[in-house]
Amino acid sequence: MNNTTQTNRRPRPVTIAAALQLVFAAGFLIAPLAGLAYGADVQAAAEAELIRQGMSPGILAANNVHFDEGGYALVLPVTTAVTAALLALLNLGGRRAGRILTLVIQPIFLLLDVFIFTSQASKTQYLQNILGPGADAQAVLDASESVYPGWLLAATDVRMLTTPLISLAVIVLLLLPAARAYFRKRPASTPSIAMANA
Known part of the structure; x- marks a missing residue:
C-alpha cells in the first residue's frame, strides 16, 4: 500500500516543470495584455x-506594420500561453499525454523564442528599409516604446x-528518471488485490 502511494506521488521535478510552464504561459500574455491596454x-x-x-503615417499601414499588438498579432502569444497552461495542468495531473506533448511542443516553443528574439533584434533595420534612408526608424520605435511604463518594458x-x-x-526536468517513472503506465491494482483475496 505504501509502495503504491509512493509511486503515485508526484515527484518534485514534475511539479517544478509544471510551475515553470505556468510562468512561461504568463510571460507570453504580457504582450497581448500590453497591446490591449x-x-x-x-x-x-x-x-x-x-x-x-x-512622412505620411500611412506608410505603416501600406507595409502592414502595426505597433498596437492587436488583431491577428494576439493569436500567436495567446495560443502559446493557453497551450503551455494546458500542458502544465496535464503534467500536474500525471497524464502521460501531458509529458509526451510537452516533449514535442516545448522545443517548438524554444524555436519560437529564438525567432522572436531575432525578429526583435532586427526590427530597427526592417523598419528602416520600409521608411527609406531619409527616415529615423529608431526614433519611431523609441516614440512607440515611450508610451509603455518602464516596468512593462523591463518585464x-x-x-x-x-x-x-x-x-x-522543462524538457530536462521531464526527462529525469523520477519524471519518467511517474508518467510510466502503471498496472491497475484492483486485479492483484482480487487475486490475493482468492
Whole structure:
C-alpha cells in the first residue's frame, strides 16, 4: 500500500516543470495584455513621430506594420500561453499525454523564442528599409516604446531572456528518471488485490 502511494506521488521535478510552464504561459500574455491596454496610444505615438519627420503615417499601414499588438498579432502569444497552461495542468495531473506533448511542443516553443528574439533584434533595420534612408526608424520605435511604463518594458525584456531557459529546464526536468517513472503506465491494482483475496 505504501509502495503504491509512493509511486503515485508526484515527484518534485514534475511539479517544478509544471510551475515553470505556468510562468512561461504568463510571460507570453504580457504582450497581448500590453497591446490591449496601450496599443492605440503606441500606434499614435509612432505615427506622430513619422509626421514629425515629414512622412505620411500611412506608410505603416501600406507595409502592414502595426505597433498596437492587436488583431491577428494576439493569436500567436495567446495560443502559446493557453497551450503551455494546458500542458502544465496535464503534467500536474500525471497524464502521460501531458509529458509526451510537452516533449514535442516545448522545443517548438524554444524555436519560437529564438525567432522572436531575432525578429526583435532586427526590427530597427526592417523598419528602416520600409521608411527609406531619409527616415529615423529608431526614433519611431523609441516614440512607440515611450508610451509603455518602464516596468512593462523591463518585464518584456526579462520574458525574452527567461522563456528560452524555461523551455530548456522543462524538457530536462521531464526527462529525469523520477519524471519518467511517474508518467510510466502503471498496472491497475484492483486485479492483484482480487487475486490475493482468492
